[in-house]
Amino acid sequence: MTADVLRMPRPGFGPGHVHAVAGCYFVASFAALGLPPFLTEILPELGDRTARWAGLLYVVPTVFGALGAPVWGRLADRFGRKRLLLRAQLGLAVTFLLAGWADSLGTFTAALVLQGVLGGTFAASNGYLGAALEGTHLSTALTLMHGSARAALVVAPIVVGFLSTWLSPHRQYALLALLPLAAALLLAALPEPQAEEADLTEMAQTSEPAPAGALRSLYALEFAFVFSTVISFPYLISLVEERIPGASPTPAGVLFAVPHLCYLMAAMPVHTAFRDRARAGIVFGFVCVAIGLAGHSVADSLATLIGVRLVLGVGLTLGLVCLSVLTADCVKGRSPGGLFGSLEFFSKAGAVASGVAAAAGSARYGPTAPLLTGAAVALITVCATILRSLCTRWSHTCPR
Known part of the structure; x- marks a missing residue:
């Protein structure tokens, strides 16, 4: 097997799968990226009238996501990247539901902590792609994934602001929990990226x-x-x-x-x-x-x-x-x-x-x-x- 062949996607894994993963990350990112800018409107409903905790709560999912990411990554290598990617999407759905129905600042904070611990869809998606792609194919897929994040960062706050006319940003957490749930259902149909044993041996010798x-x-x-x-x-x-x-x-x-x-x-x-x-x-x-x-x-x-x-x-x-x-x-x-x-x-x-x-x-x-x-x-x-x-x-x- 030549180096060029090693760069090709695994059999049964094509551009459609890459776009599906990127699309699932986009929809799952809506609540995670679109709702934090509205914390100053959410927190007064939960008893923090001046929203003085907004700055701290803004970074809570990021902090706990950073702590959990290496652990989830190693578990993905051990138990399967698709399985851990599904776990990340379902984890987001559960934590968004909890945040949307929280009736106190403590419960809402706990939901954000769990969002960081149980989320990690970006790392999980990239790990899944990294097991199926190499070289230029992988870097192109990663570029597309960053594009999904940029698109969500631009579009999500606009959509959340538009929906705020009918539903408060706080309750939108529960509504937007449907998005990672739908992403999980779509991802369940994708293959588990696995290299053949011969490929692994050849790769170890040539790469x-x-x-x-x-x-x-x-x-x-x-x-x-x-x-x-x-x-x-x-x-x-x-x-x-x-x-x-x-x-x-x-x-x-x-x-x-x-x-x-x-x-x-x-x-x-x-x-x-x-x-x-x-x-x-x-x-x-x-x-x-x-x-x-x-x-x-x-x-x-x-x-x-x-x-x-x-x-x-x-x-x-x-x-x-x-x-x-x-x-x-x-x-x-x-x-x-x-x-x-x-x-x-x-x-x-x-x-x-x-x-x-x-x-x-x-x-x-x-x-x-x-x-x-x-x-x-x-x-x-x-x-x-x-x-x-x-x-x-x-x-x-x-x-x-």
Whole structure:
């Protein structure tokens, strides 16, 4: 079996299966991504009249998701990726029902904790795909999965806001529990991705796993990228209100969506262009993220804000796509469940750290502080990545 054959999907696993997994992740993400922005409206119904716990509860599912992801990943490698993916979808359905019918702050908090512990659909979906695909096929599938997350991030808050006219965001948790339940029913019809024994033997002989240093580098890049991009989310509306006094919520919503829409439009062409030079792409992506974030500090009109958000969108697209390529390289010769579970831990750790940094910086220095912090982290990552590349090249060329 040649290396090209090893890159092909497993028999019986085609593009339709990949799109089904991505579609299921999209619908299951609706409540998880669309309802947290409405916590300030949900918590007064549960006794927290000033919604003072909104910031903490926003990150509760992320924290517990980070803690549980590596464990669920290893269990998927042991007991089957499809089985653990179904568990994740059904876990979300149960926790959304509990959150929707919670009648106290304590019960609602417990539901969010369980959402983090029992969820993990992104890592589970990627682990499932990682067992069925390799190389370019896998990185393309991972790029599509990130697109599902971006689409849900853009569409879900709009749909939740529209439904709020008839049903409170709190009760929408129970309604949207139907989505991961429907996803589980669809996923139940998909095959369990398994390699034939001959394939496994051939793969062990022809495909060596990436060195441990590459895996550590991937985890570090994932943490830094999530930190530097997510830190721009929480206080964007405050920044827009400061720069464009009297503006309606619509411009802020559009500005929030611009980088994600950029990814949806350009991800696949960028994957084609950078799949053979992912390291260069990730460096360029971090540079664009740094420029875009720093540009927010001087943007003082709708046009300039759109411009810096587009630059941030270029960085977001390059970063996510090239991280997908690097991840696909690291999966070779490794158990996909464990790798994607660990990767999810570092991703969520970056999100939590960015939330803490954003809250602390904004409280002390205003809404531009989180953006400048993210830009600084992005630039430090660029310097560290270039330095590591130079050291690696020097060690290979230096006479022994």
